[in-house]
Amino acid sequence: MNMTLRALLGATAMLTLAGLASAETTITVATVNNGDMVRMQGLMDDFYAKNPDIKVEWVTLEENVLRQNVTTDIATGGGQYDVMTIGTYEVPIWGKQGWLASLNDLPADYDVDDILPAIRGGLTVDGNLLAAPFYGESSMVMYRKDLMDAAGLKMPDAPTWADIEKAAAAMTDKSKEQYGICLRGKAGWGENMAFLTAMSNSFGARWFDENWVPQFDQPEWKATLDFYLNLMTQYGPPGASNNGFNENLTLFQQGKCGMWIDATVAASFVTGKDSTVADKVGFALAPDNGLGKRGNWLWAWSLAIPTSSQKQDAAKTFINWATNKDYLALVASKEGWANVPPGTRTSLYANAEYAKVPFAKMTIDSINSADPTKPTVKPVPYVGVQFVAIPEFAGMGTSVGELFSAALAGQSTADDALAAAQALVTDEMTSAGYIK
Amino acid sequence: MATQSSRATARLMVAPSVVLLFIWMIVPLAMTIWFSFRIYRLLSPERSGWAGVRNYTWFFNSPDFWLGISNTLLLVGGVLAITIVFGVLIAMLIDQPVWGQGPLRILVISPFFVMPPVAASIWENLFMHPQNGLLAAAARGLGEQPILFLESYPMASVIFIVSWEWLPFATLILLTALQSLSSEQLEAAEMDGASALSRFRYITLPHMTRAITVVILIQTIFLLGIFGEIFTTTQGGPGSASTTLPYMIYKQALIAKDIGRAAAGGIIAVVLANIVAFFLMRSMGKHLDA
């Protein structure tokens, strides 16, 4: 009797608890601290108005730290996060391990067919969309129109590397701390190697041949590195081996760079309020070498749900809100079209209002000219433009990046750096079992 | 003198610390030893099994290994030399009667209040940056080319930054030791006509010996594990010019996601630390009791 009563009471208590739990679900969203993501956190009132039963807790971290924390969590099945912000490098690798929940069942108004094909392809594994793109980016040339005019030059919309070298030479005036070109030199697979791998594609180089044999001993890589080193030592800023995206952005905003080839999202910063050269910036496609491939990359920060999450329905509701067309309209109405997260949807680029944004056309053209499945001139066994979507790449890419960064600092030659890279990558690929 | 019972009480008083620290040490250590012989790549769970000693040989065969070891020792030695010498001088200086002693001491120990990643970031971006840094501006003001600190002198720059962070720790401990030095003794020596230098040599310095020993031992243990400042400022570069053993481990664990190798590196680092500690204890352990 007493027992029954207790059991009943217990059951009631459990039910009440369950009722409470369903009344409000709290999801944990891990995100990088980039501008577009931070802006989203300021627009959450709209989400709460539409979904009063879901509460979102943010874990906002710097890119490197975020990547460390979410990777550790997902690989050990920690289950701390319900939504993770990850990039196009992670999605295929994690997807293959079955760590990401499929997003194929998002509601019809999500309009998955509206997502740019190049971006969507990179986030789909075996027919399952595993991450919803929040913003997409390619890379392009940003240049100073005033300095080009002063030098009597005109930047073509689709320049060659020879055009870039000529322009860099003409715009360099080291006595005025004005450097013809600023490029990434900081070591890291997502820093200098993102740029150099994308650049190498336009020189016809590749990381591996069809049998996963490293190709750093081939003339194409030598041509890439020689060109890069020559460009940077003659026309680049001093100390460039420590310059990443942020350092170059600062230099460009201060008016110290004639050109800067980097992420398309930088366009809104160099034309934004902190920039001293906001009204003098022109845009062009990333350069080529007449081989049919341009040196631009493709990346998308995307929202994904780990299979270890216990709250996948609420997480999906959130992802739908954050990457839907309505969200783009919401940002446009609150912050203006220039601040809409770019590079994810075809409809955005069909919008007449958005077309007025100065960098809109060049961004979409850049994204469309990148093909992750055929990144370079010759065939490759991997997917990815500025990376190789295998788990070993982050480690190898960073080590090779260090070698190239040392060459930029003048501590070794291009030949030594390439030989060391070839040896290192061959070693890793052999021990990982790619090379039999 | 000590009786049987007071010895037993003494053991009882030490026991909680020993037991807790033992558990805290042995569980991760055992796991690390286990992982160090395993193939364990975080992102390729399908590749697993025994690695034999391959994780260890990877380190020994790495072109950066010996450079990493010598950089680690250079970092420890450099920072110790700077913090001890300046720590002693500054402690003696601020031990003197001066106006505004309280605020003065706060300023001296202020670097210790700054989180290491923030400190590294401040030095990198606001001071050593070749275009925007204050030091570059100063150089240009003098009509000189800015020095490329992190590119041309990466190890020296890292040692300098870490020394700035740790100087307050040394100063504070040394200062507290100085305070217990009886001023009568110094005054008596002064009366006897002992010079300032010999007063320092024969009275002040011996009095601080134990404190100096403690600073050296504690700092050595902390400094042997430093990698955050290197990651923030130089990423171990250019190339591997400022790579240390902990930074190599960091790269294996957090960038390459090779937990087996990181574990092997950890064991190597523990062995290295034990060797360093052994020599330190042999050369200065006697100063601990005195």
Added chain:
Amino acid sequence: MARSVSTRRKLFFTVAAWSVALLIFFPVLWTILTSFKTEASAVASPPELLGADWTLQNYSDVWARSDYPRFFLNSVIISIGSTVLGLLIAIPAAWSMAFVPGNKTKDLLMWMLSTKMMPAAAVLIPMYLIFQKTGLFDTRTGLVLALMLMNLPVIIWMLYTYFKEIPGEILEAARMDGASLKNEVLYILTPMAIPGIASTMLLNIILAWNEAFWTITLTTINAAPLSAFIASFSAPQGLFYAKLSAASTMAIAPILIMGWFGQKQLVRGLTFGAVK
């Protein structure tokens, strides 16, 4: 006569000490100044001081963008909690090692320090797994325990050193005079030990406050302290020096203020100790 010499001497040392102190403090000061500039002014070259664009915008941005009070509260709980707990465990241990030393005391001390020899990155996954399995992940309890154990060797070492400074003859003299153990501890040892304990406490609160690897790795939301707050402001896209400086200042300020009061306590404690 002696007076004027000592005044001149004091003036000399004041000038010298303040120059050194300001030099050491300058980077912190520059960070605080930068936090009140606009982003464009923060990276202006040559550096701007008088003509700078002063603003409070960075602080309101940082405040609006994150839940500072929560991070702050976690930092306070974690650093004070781990230090107090550590002192409770360490004081008896250091005490007995200092006053009843055995022939193994030095080895024991060295062994304690050796528990800190493993580089953090090497035990990342082991620690992560331990914290996940024991349910301590992202809890304040977990971080209090972790930081306490991490700093316990340092606490014991520092206390041991300070206790060693207390001359044993005083105790013997007191015993000769027939002081009870209670009186011995209360009236002789405690006043002499307080400065050492205070300075150990101060240093360890700072060590715990500044720990920025495990506090970020082992937390997500509930227990995340100011180190995680900082990590959300470093190196985003776009100019960030001024905002990072503001966030840094907000992370430093509480501990700096605590240090201020702590230092006053410390100085008072020290003068107590000096009266022998």
